[in-house]
Amino acid sequence: MRQPHRDHRNRPAAIVGGSGFIGSNLADSLLSDGEPVLVIDNLSRPGVEQNLQWLAQKHGSHLSVETVDIRDQSSLVSALAPAKAIFHLAAQTAVTTSLRDPTEDLDINLKGTFNVLEAARLASVPVVFASTNKVYGSLPQVAVREADDRYEPSDEAIRANGVDETIGLNFCTPYGCSKGAADQYVLDYAKSYGLPTAVLRMSCIYGPRQFGTEDQGWVAHFLLSALSGRPITVYGDGKQVRDILHVSDAVAAYRGLLARIEDLKGQAFNLGGGPRNAVSLRTLLSEIAAITGRDVALRHDLQRTGDQPFFVADTRKIEDALGWRAHVPWREGVRDLAGWLLRHRLQPAPEAARYVA
Numbered sequence: 001m002r003q004p005h006r007d008h009r010n011r012p013a014a015i016v017g018g019s020g021f022i023g024s025n026l027a028d029s030l031l032s033d034g035e036p037v038l039v040i041d042n043l044s045r046p047g048v049e050q051n052l053q054w055l056a057q058k059h060g061s062h063l064s065v066e067t068v069d070i071r072d073q074s075s076l077v078s079a080l081a082p083a084k085a086i087f088h089l090a091a092q093t094a095v096t097t098s099l100r101d102p103t104e105d106l107d108i109n110l111k112g113t114f115n116v117l118e119a120a121r122l123a124s125v126p127v128v129f130a131s132t133n134k135v136y137g138s139l140p141q142v143a144v145r146e147a148d149d150r151y152e153p154s155d156e157a158i159r160a161n162g163v164d165e166t167i168g169l170n171f172c173t174p175y176g177c178s179k180g181a182a183d184q185y186v187l188d189y190a191k192s193y194g195l196p197t198a199v200l201r202m203s204c205i206y207g208p209r210q211f212g213t214e215d216q217g218w219v220a221h222f223l224l225s226a227l228s229g230r231p232i233t234v235y236g237d238g239k240q241v242r243d244i245l246h247v248s249d250a251v252a253a254y255r256g257l258l259a260r261i262e263d264l265k266g267q268a269f270n271l272g273g274g275p276r277n278a279v280s281l282r283t284l285l286s287e288i289a290a291i292t293g294r295d296v297a298l299r300h301d302l303q304r305t306g307d308q309p310f311f312v313a314d315t316r317k318i319e320d321a322l323g324w325r326a327h328v329p330w331r332e333g334v335r336d337l338a339g340w341l342l343r344h345r346l347q348p349a350p351e352a353a354r355y356v357a
Contacts, residue, residue: 015027016087027055070112085127098174128199130200136170149239150280150282163311165201165269198268203272222285235304264321271318272315273312
């Protein structure tokens with residue numbers, strides 16, 4: 001599928017991890033605006049070829065693909081040489097996987113990010129990095145109280161606005177450590193080398209082109225399980241609260257940040273749905289039951305290591321910097337995702353087919 005760039009006057013934006021969920025949506029947005037895109041991916045995650053096929057069929061020659069593992073520094077430097085900017089989204093993304101194999105987690109998330117940064121430094125191009133709210137750890141300093149179906153912060157300001165970037169880093173689990181260290185490396189390259197870099201610390205992103213495994217995309221996983229009649233495992237009591245953000249809003253933030261990278265370099269921003277899109281697992285499960293028209297089968301297990309009882313991103317910093325807002329309400333977005341999953345990931349049952357129509 002690789003197509004070499006002959007016209008270097010029209011250099012591509014590179015998306016490292018561009019065959020994944022967020023990466024393919026970002027690529028589609030750029031390509032739809034006439035921007036050439038270079039996808040860098042090792043294609044290791046099952047099913048991602050579907051995303052590449054979709055992009056290639058829709059956009060043709062404006063898309064280029066290099067099959068490269070970010071742990072291979074020399075190949076990565078060569079592959080990224082034509083790029084005018086880099087979005088770095090490639091990662092090992094599951095806490096559970098990091099606990100089973102911390103060495104691989106470290107190699108991909110930290111060493112791989114270092115390799116991306118070195119490629120960017122050699123090419124003198126900006127980097128926007130996909131970080132995570134897990135860099136804040138389990139947030140023991142945010143006292144919570146129990147409400148009917150959720151946990152909520154005792155602190156009034158956090159309850160109203162969410163957790164902001166000043167809460168302090170407190171890595172927990174190998175995944176949190178590897179992503180957190182990579183986050184700090186990205187910011188340091190702006191300080192040490194003047195490289196235009198910035199970080200987006202993401203909450204739960206959901207939407208079309210998500211595969212919905214249990215550890216990687218839990219909103220889609222819940223929907224797929226419910227639509228298929230499979231039980232959903234809830235870790236803990238289900239009162240954990242997250243702010244969920246539709247991928248179209250996430251893509252707008254990535255593009256907006258790159259457009260202002262010279263002004264905002266060296267900064268980290270929370271990216272999530274904010275208080276208006278904050279839901280407990282119990283609330284989301286109730287909404288899924290309403291969407292599917294059937295009760296959701298549940299299993300319960302112990303709370304996971306490092307789990308945050310409450311995380312809602314305070315997004316006022318990125319809102320002020322970019323004029324960005326989360327536009328898709330969570331109920332509308334979840335219903336949209338349910339319809340997409342039925343059309344593209346499942347053979348619809350009769351009642352599900354009537355819902356889509």
